[in-house]
Amino acid sequence: MQPPTVRGLLAEPPLRLRVRLDGDGRDTAIDWVHSSDLVDPTPFLTGDTMLLTTGTQFPADDDAAFYGSYADRLLDAGVVALGFGLEVIREGTPPSLVDACDARGITLVEVPYEVPFIALIRWVADRIAARDRERDAWTLAAQRAVSLSALTAGTLEAVVQTLADQVSGAVVILSPSGETVVEVHSAAVDLGALADEGRRILRRGTRASADVTLPEWLGFATVQTLGPRGALRGAIGIAGAGRHDVATQAVVTGAVAIVEVLLRYGDAERRLERRLGGVLVRLLLDGHLAGAGAAAAEFGSKIPDALRIAVVPLPAGVADAERDRLLDELTREGLAFADSSAERVVAVVPAAATDAFSRAVAGSATLAALPVGLSAVLAPAEASTGLAQAVRALDQDPDAGVHVFGDSAAGLLDDLWSPAAENLARRRLGVLVGEPGELVDCARLWLDHNGHWESAAREAGLHRHTLKARIARIGTLLELDLDSFAGRAELWALLQASRA
Template structure:
């Protein structure tokens, strides 16, 4: 009687008719399914041995009914009535032993069971019915105890999440891990803010999300509904419905939702309600922020996942052109306030996009532009929402890209523009932002100022001249600057420096001697000019 079965191993799946027939104690009787194959996946709630002509009066539904066939009526009408009563009460299956009264099932019994869809199973050999009840009941009671323990673990896990102030991402992730199913949190306008796929991809879970979600309908409480059979539960905030959490089925051939799934989803909704009170930042902002960071850092599993996720947030991922904008705040703080203002400014333009803080003091905006829509006027409007103050935030823009998957490149270009833009640098005429074409030699060197190769080059080219000025109180570096800015024209350089020509000649000879350079050489003048630009960039830190 030491039977083993998957249902005894701590899984949430109930014991089915097929499971019971596979147990050695029943398998020894050589069971044969005569009718009702479709009902073999039905759950078995109990086992009932009967030799009564009206056993249904003692049943409550879900029983595996065992009989030797002795009480079966002789007439076909009586057999139909016997089967109808079992089917009406919801018996799981009728198992008849073909050893004593019958050696094959009566035709009337087979016909009646086929009409009602009741599984009819015959046993060719003698089986100890009492042993069957002991084995099956032990399994069922063990399952109940396991289910209670699992339910307790679910409650404890969500209580711990709530006590440590877990955010919505942690709560939804825990629900997906406990249930082994995909769990999605959405708001009232059917935007999927958080998706934790289980056994699938984000693309599979979120493709066509808004249409599928609206088709599911809105139910009260924790219910299975919609054409796909989602299990959903409402999430409230301050007493009003804020959104809902959905648990997606495991596929057409996957197991149905069970009581444990409902418990997980109900506790998920409760924990999210508490998290909404603890974390006041709008979760839409957090969803935008996380989606942008994943795009910038290539954290999506695939381009298709990225498109599905962004589309589920309301971004038209099928748009043909995308532009990245970065806003760097001078103080390095106030990102959430700037995030809110930029989102409001973006809404005012009527252009779809995502807004989120990518790093402390840096807010990113991704614009999804309609075909032939110019991006510059849109960026100018967005710049109008940038917080004021001095120095003003630096707004940098990347180039247009033709696919959402390439938006990371646009953000990288915008970041390079920002790196090459000193704080307080005047804006280009007629513009409120900087772009890649604005980066000349000086701004390129400013971006590279932390590179030790640039520092070493500058010191090698100009170090002796700077040391001479420091020791003697001279200003030969300025003289060299005037000379190089005048493209080697000594007269112009002397005038700019307020020097006599002879004095200029004398200083240039001293510079040549100190640096070991020929200032008449165009190539050497270029090298020194680059070194001076690099020195300016280094001193601008």
């Protein structure tokens, strides 16, 4: 129902009102009608009131200054229109009152003597009551629709879509980090400013809400955090048609409560999924393939036939919330199973999801700033080898980004590398440990200089004869002829395989 207005009053034949001045309030919604013959009735008026008077308070002479001050007070109080009762005190509306209202754009109507003021008041009151009943009915219907969407579909997307439909607008849900989780529209409205305000209040870390002005949107827009202080689960932004009145707020409040329940339920599911993922990763790395497959099947999942192992080292002192967020990003949309420790996250990535996994890393502000080691494609039984390969890829390139085992400059040596080869190389090089002269470092430096004595000795800060003596000692201990290509190649392979 449309709100009561002066235009509506004028359209009622029994009231027989006459327009003296159209003014600016003819189509403004009237919140109430009040009658007063006080010189200054404004202390008893609220905004958007229509004032009725018989003019008892007006002076006998046509005092333009008095009427000007009177009209100013009405204008400042937000009076929608002034109704003057004819033939009660005066035969007509005072000309100076007409002039004062005309100069200030105040709508002025004349009420015939036969029409009691209470008739106007009752007409407006009846329509306000009908509008309130209509809003109450809308509130109940909207709350019921939102509740039914939660009971039937049971998803966050369904609930926020229903809310957007009910408020004839749009809704956006943000994650605790400010990423858009869900955005739905029942009307064309740009939610950019609303999402930006949501991210701003999320950074404060406390419960908060704010009203936002959106470009080219005449309705309301509001955003508020979700979840308790210190453990915010995100934020919800709502843009709706019309005013953000008590009825709308009741629907929004009910919907927000349902959204928070769904988020808590989703948090519990994600925690369970993360725990399951951690168990599966540990079973695979320990070689319990049958147990991992049985556990995955119990929860409706499956160990991929071809997989990669990813390792993400965590920054020192990383907060639990940040670790949880990182795990969520790694395992989103079933991209991976993941297990987290204090130092690193280990994930099992289906080989078919390698490109999607790389895109997820690149698209995450948190992950993109960290190095990620990724093994070659392996069978599930080779998961422990994949872990070693991923760690080796990180050792070879500790910079941010995804580093795939076998993609380094080492080429063939990487493809031939295995944990067994590393153990063998370490055992062979173990005879150099404890010998004077840091023989392992000297060997690598000498090979880096392609066996050139002068440049290698200069970088090491040694005399070339001293360096020659140390290299000869290395050859003796390893039983290698380092004057030959084959001996030098074997020494280089041992150093590469051992990561020394």
